[in-house]
Amino acid sequence: MTAPFRVLVTGSRDWPSPSVVWAALNDVRADLLVSGRPLVVVHGACPTGADTQAAQWAAVAGQFTTSVQEEAHPANWRPGGVLDRSAGFRRNAAMVQLGADVTLAFIKDGSRGATHTADLAEAAGIPVRRWTA
Template identity: 75%
Template sequence: MTPFRVLVTGSRDWPTPDVVWSALNDALLEALTAGRPLVVVHGACPRGADQHAADWATVARQFATGVVEEQHPADWRPGGILDRGAGFRRNAAMVRLGADVCLAFIHRESRGASHTARLADTAGIPVRRWTT
């Protein structure tokens, strides 16, 4: 069975975890209705929307089978040198892997989350946006 892939992108300072959780609950319902497992793809930022998605996945696995978390951390300091483009390359790689839907949580016009949402749009991945 092909998993239902949900790409979560969002601001590091996304202020409302309940919005992320509600969106992921809806995605889980879509996956379950289609009889497909759910894969939650995110950039592994230790705060903000990525962390809210990770927390949701941890709890969801306790109540639903077939929930998988797929983390894609950016390599910000290869060789100890700051690489400011690492997040944008990671975002593009996540989009290239494909998704059934992209959930974009954009706070204060976040460049990274906006970038990922634009790439997903271009790739034909439906994007659901929340902005603050």
């Protein structure tokens, strides 16, 4: 069996352009069609912004093929009911440590979380494609 191609999507909570996220994921998927590798869309499960846009793309693509899967990694913001402001940064590091073939970073207004994830991915040797708004 062929190992899946893992694309890590990171982005601002208020990323304004779903069409940019969808086009980037469509480009990745198109590049994989010849290889036959399945695609796993990894994201941080934020209920808004680029994470949601990537999840929506994966849901639609998954209606047409079984070779697209979604892998969501929500941050544990309130363990024991106490706000943990570093939860997102730990979740981002964990997603990068799981490995990816490419990271798509959608960064609005210098988003600290998305920039952090993209920087960690680059440091780990994962190619990063960045879009800014």
